[in-house]
Amino acid sequence: MAPTLNLFGAAVRVYGLILLLAAWAGLWLAARQARRLGLNEDHVYNLGFYALLATLLGARLAYVLRYWSVYQDALLSALSPTPTALAWSEGALIGAVTAIAYGSRRRLPVGATLDALAPGAALALALERLGAFLDGRGFGEPTTLPWGVHLWDEVRHPVQLYEMAALLIILGVLWWGVKRSPFQGYRFTLFAALYAGARLFLEAFRADAPLMANGVRTVQVIALGVMLGAIGYLYRRRFPPPAPQEPPAGHAPQGSGAE
Amino acid sequence: MERKLPDWDNRTTWRGLMALLLVAGLAWIALSRVPREEITTRHDRPPQPQRGFPAPDLSLETLEGQTIALSDLRGQAVIINFWATWCPPCRAEMPALQKVYERYRDQGLTILAVNQQESNGRVADFTAQFGLTFPILMDRDGRVFARYRVTALPTTFFVDREGIIREVTIGGPMSEPFIESQVTALLGTTTARQEPEG
Numbered sequence: 355m356a357p358t359l360n361l362f363g364a365a366v367r368v369y370g371l372i373l374l375l376a377a378w379a380g381l382w383l384a385a386r387q388a389r390r391l392g393l394n395e396d397h398v399y400n401l402g403f404y405a406l407l408a409t410l411l412g413a414r415l416a417y418v419l420r421y422w423s424v425y426q427d428a429l430l431s432a433l434s435p436t437p438t439a440l441a442w443s444e445g446a447l448i449g450a451v452t453a454i455a456y457g458s459r460r461r462l463p464v465g466a467t468l469d470a471l472a473p474g475a476a477l478a479l480a481l482e483r484l485g486a487f488l489d490g491r492g493f494g495e496p497t498t499l500p501w502g503v504h505l506w507d508e509v510r511h512p513v514q515l516y517e518m519a520a521l522l523i524i525l526g527v528l529w530w531g532v533k534r535s536p537f538q539g540y541r542f543t544l545f546a547a548l549y550a551g552a553r554l555f556l557e558a559f560r561a562d563a564p565l566m567a568n569g570v571r572t573v574q575v576i577a578l579g580v581m582l583g584a585i586g587y588l589y590r591r592r593f594p595p596p597a598p599q600e601p602p603a604g605h606a607p608q609g610s611g612a613e
Numbered sequence: 614m615e616r617k618l619p620d621w622d623n624r625t626t627w628r629g630l631m632a633l634l635l636v637a638g639l640a641w642i643a644l645s646r647v648p649r650e651e652i653t654t655r656h657d658r659p660p661q662p663q664r665g666f667p668a669p670d671l672s673l674e675t676l677e678g679q680t681i682a683l684s685d686l687r688g689q690a691v692i693i694n695f696w697a698t699w700c701p702p703c704r705a706e707m708p709a710l711q712k713v714y715e716r717y718r719d720q721g722l723t724i725l726a727v728n729q730q731e732s733n734g735r736v737a738d739f740t741a742q743f744g745l746t747f748p749i750l751m752d753r754d755g756r757v758f759a760r761y762r763v764t765a766l767p768t769t770f771f772v773d774r775e776g777i778i779r780e781v782t783i784g785g786p787m788s789e790p791f792i793e794s795q796v797t798a799l800l801g802t803t804t805a806r807q808e809p810e811g
Contacts (some may be wrong), residue, residue: 430791558645
């Protein structure tokens with residue numbers, strides 16, 4: 355447990371520092387993969403960078419709008435550095451829109467760009483899980499297994515490390531395992547399927563999982579849908595529907611489901 | 614189930630895989646469902662200084678010598694602010710805390726400002742200078758700081774009416790709207806804007 359460092363009199367959460375490191379490492383790897391795939395690596399790097407920046411700014415904007423009645427008379431305080439004042443899910447949406455806008459302005463091919471981003475995303479998420487482990491967030495269910503860790507008054511599954519391990523394996527598959535790619539977007543689809551599969555399995559060991567009314571873990575349901583959607587897309591690309599009559603690209607397969 | 618290596622050029626292999634994953638996925642979801650009787654265990658969790666856990670109890674003397682225990686404040690939203698007079702961001706956020714306290718005290722907000730082992734005289738001067746009216750708790754032996762694992766100042770815990778920690782903010786200064794936004798979230802958890810009544 356090392357939740358806080360004191361640097362020059364300011365309290366800095368280790369988790370925040372690791373998030374920065376994760377963003378930097380993820381962008382670096384995405385740029386390298388872009389070069390391997392013959393894309394403009396600067397454009398891919400910038401796309402990731404602007405998306406993350408927009409996520410952060412959008413998260414703060416969304417938080418301020420959510421509590422508009424208290425912020426409207428003191429708008430300057432919306433700029434205060436409090437890291438708790440962020441609405442992440444709305445921010446992620448704004449980040450995604452930014453990425454799409456930047457990508458289409460630079461005329462980046464969608465499938466290849468997603469392929470370039472996939473290993474970086476796996477690396478960044480793996481590092482984020484390490485930070486979560488050190489910070490004690492996203493903690494696991496109690497266990498009696500010998501590798502349980504003592505946290506929050508119980509011996510628990512180190513579920514953050516399970517997730518990190520799964521992401522590193524996925525990273526290995528994407529970086530070294532995929533020798534040839536049958537179509538643009540293949541690596542990303544593979545990433546979506548594998549990551550969703552890992553979440554589906556590992557979410558069961560998490561103690562703070564969001565639940566639906568009947569006690570079902572929400573993330574598992576989403577993960578099952580994403581996993582089957584991604585595999586269904588791979589299937590559709592492997593066995594395109596007949597339609598031999600109409601050459602002008604009639605097949606618009608269902609989306610692979612981003613995250 | 615497999616008799617030999619799967620044939621990936623065969624549609625049936627793919628369909629079989631998808632069906633298998635669907636069934637296995639649904640079975641795993643059902644298996645890892647949280648039983649109904651365990652869903653409300655947030656309150657049964659051991660008290661820990663962490664979001665989603667019951668706030669560890671604390672019982673301390675105020676500057677005036679009166680004893681206040683967190684367990685006596687159940688039913689109220691509580692901000693527990695760990696601070697010291699020498700800490701600039703702590704000083705900077707005190708006026709904001711005071712304003713929010715004045716605005717929401719009648720709706721059931723309490724602020725407990727836990728001071729880090731300073732002398733009565735120093736703390737009294739400080740509260741007089743800032744005109745603070747919420748309870749200032751004197752953690753003379755540092756027990757409560759240790760219990761809440763405070764490693765940086767200021768550290769602020771937002772505790773809801775049921776005694777569950779809803780948010781932890783490490784560092785500061787917190788702005789007045791931020792504190793207020795957290796307070797409205799805390800007060801909104803059970804009573805959806807009831808007018809008076811403590």
